[in-house]
Amino acid sequence: MMRSLWTAASGMISQQTSVDTIANNLANVNTVGYKSESTQFKSLLYQDLQSKTTTANIEQKPVAAQVGLGTRVASITSYFSQGSLNSSDSDTDFAIVGEGFFAARDLDGETVYTRNGNLYMATAIDGMMLATADGYPILDVDDNPIILSTDYKVSELTISTDGELLYPDESNNPVPLGMKIALYQFTNPSGLDKIGGNFYKETESSGVPISEEYDEVGKKSTLKQGYLEASNVQVANEMVNLITAQRAYELCSKAITTSDTMMEQANNLKR
Incomplete structure (x- = not known):
């Protein structure tokens, strides 16, 4: 259960960085020669729950069982397209x-x-x-x-x-x-x-x-x-990106709430 808490938390941290980047773009929408930036993400390590060769006859399985441990910011890339x-x-x-x-x-x-x-x-x-x-x-x-x-x-x-x-x-x-x-x-x-x-x-x-x-x-x-x-920031695109990042942040927070509820239910179980 703790795995989901930390995984969702990593998503919230990454999305916060994305919102920070979008806010910087919007703040510089009238800055001469400014170039828009975008946050790029990458997945963290994966944990093996089951390897490919775990059958009794040591037969090769087609896929393994791996679960991801979240995400992090890979880079913040500037786009040098021509401004108006x-x-x-x-x-x-x-x-x-x-x-x-x-x-x-x-x-x-x-x-x-x-x-x-x-x-x-x-x-x-x-x-x-x-x-x-x-x-x-x-x-x-x-x-x-x-x-x-x-x-x-x-x-x-x-x-x-x-x-x-x-x-x-x-x-x-x-x-x-x-x-x-x-x-x-x-x-x-x-x-x-x-x-x-x-x-x-x-x-x-x-x-x-x-x-x-x-x-x-x-x-x-x-x-x-x-x-x-002029700046090459497209305000409409930035607003869409801002909504997307906000929704992703909310989903990660919802995952934390759900994990907390499941842990609470498990703690309340009686023999």
Whole structure:
């Protein structure tokens, strides 16, 4: 009887994690560049109640009698499908169309990656620096911060679809400034380490970052100025998943109640 108690309890714990994941998705439904997550489960060990060869003549039985001991969370997987593009009034907002990531340098000097194209021109020692809302400098294809002189007007800066910074000359023709926003892809983006703030770090599971400028990639990403990539969370799907997780949680709690009732009846038996 105790087996069913612990089995149902493991289900309740796992479903609680699923609800937590869904709640995080819904909380980030308006977060720029956020990617939805899903909880994956796996079964625990099985206990043998009867082996395949337990007959008196030691004959092979077709199946054994095994009972499962519950479930646990195997992983929480992120889905990097393309989010919809929303128009923006800022000249330094860029949406990535494709599988690429921006590269930025955090306060520890390490390279982090993001899909959030809500960028700003921050004040730097040598001029203006293209940076994230947290002040992390955005890196170019040569792994250097993108710094411009204060002589440039941000409102007149444009970028090409491949990330090349352009500025109009005297004839109002866009001229490359010799700077290009870096975009990187990963073999397994779901393996990236989520560190908060819409930033990721590479891991052994994600593989090394693949530069779209210098390495071979299946399909290069493009940038759209004046747009932001919305979260790919589908609210209707999340609500269905939330109801499913809630019902599963209730069923597990019902199994615990039933096991308790059966134990109570067994304890009340009289000779």
